[in-house]
Amino acid sequence: MEYSASDIAAARILQYLAYICTALITFWTYDYLCSLHDEWTFLLRSRWTKVKCLYITARYIPFFLITSDIFLTLTPVENSKACKMLISIYSCFAVISLTCSECISPSSRHRRAPDPIHPGFFVLRTYALWSNNRIILVAMLSTLFAVIVSFIGIWFSAVAKSQYFSTGAIPGITGCYRTSNSVQLYLPFIVLFVFQLGLVTLTLIRAIRDWRSTRYPLYATLVKHNIFYYACGLLFSALNVLVPVIFPDVRKPADTLQYDGIIDVSHSQSSYHSFLEDLEVFILAILATRMHLRLWHIDNIVRDLDTLSYISMSVMSPTV
Known part of the structure; x- marks a missing residue:
């Protein structure tokens, strides 16, 4: 049986998406198993706070993303309406995950710790680094609100206007995917990139101004984490912008396509961009939760050392 060029193109992109899904599942499972001991130590020993709830949400929402990915790429999807519904569900989980990743910031019970160890949004760490400057706070929170609203609006507008391709006529090929014009694909990540920058x-x-005068280990770790987190966010946001620009979604007539190992540009873009979207969501969730665990453990170590120091000084003090 002969298949059309569009059927072959759809089958190939579905195969690539299945490989991507499998790789991400393996990557996330490996990371979860590696940090399982530290994570359960934190969950069992730490107090229940809003930050802990944010941590749990950011950590486990990717499991729902994985489930959505499995339905999108590894199960038969017979029509475009079902495909659109699954992608909308996946997009909701992705937005929640990105938001929670930006909202994790550990609190510190260490009395001498600097203000940057502050419960609240990730951006509030930057606010604390600026000595709780209210002008900086108002500017950042206003920008954050505008970014969240714009990102959600543009993202779901792109989802609504996308073209959907479901399980085709070729046996053994399952799943579905979407394609959009390049502006719809990368505009949300331009907004995110500018905010992260x-x-x-x-x-x-602030770090350059205060680095030499501040010797707290928590402060140093916090600054390094902030810079590394935002640098990774900038990198992946830039890639999500550049890929649609480099591989524009320009469709060619089916009879002009050559399928001797080459896929048309729009299908290639779908594969690359889907992978980068997923990777940014997963990486930022892993970084935010790992950094939270690291700071929590450092805070506990410093507090325990202070307790031992206080006990030692009490023992050495002469009694009256």
Whole structure:
């Protein structure tokens, strides 16, 4: 039986998406198993706070993303309506995961710790680095709100206007995917990139000014985490912008396509961009939760050392 060029193109992109899904599942499972001991130590020993709830949400929402990915790529999807519904569900989980990743910031019970160890949004760490400057706070929170609203609006508008391709006529090929015009694909990540660039600039300016005068280990770790987190966010946001630009979604007539190992540009873009979207969501969730665990353990170590120091000084003090 002969298949059309469009059927072959759809089958190939579905195969690539299945490989991507399998790789991400393996990567996430490996990371979860590696940090299982530290994670359960934190979950069992730490107090229940809003930050802990954010941590749990950011950590386990990717499991729902994985489930959605499995339905999208490894199970038969017979029509475009079902495909659109699954992608909308996946997009909801992705937005929740990105938001929670930005909202994790550990609290510290260490009395001498600097203000940057502050419960609340990731951006509030930058606010604390600026000595709780209210002008900086208002500017960042206003920008954050505008970014979240814009990102959600543009993302779901792109989902609604996308073209959907479901399980085709070729046996053994399952799943579905979408394609959009390039502006719809990368505009949300331009917004995110500009916001992250502003935050990393503020963090760097303050860190350079205070680095030599501040010797707290928590402060140093916090600054390094902030810079590394935002740098990774900038990198993946930039890739999500550049890929649609480099591989524009320009469709060619089916009879002009050559399928001797080459896929048309629009299908290639779908594969690359889907992978980068998923990778940014997963990486930022892993970084945010890993950094939270690291700071929590450092805080506990410093607090325990202070307790031992206080006990030692009490023992050495002469009694009256």
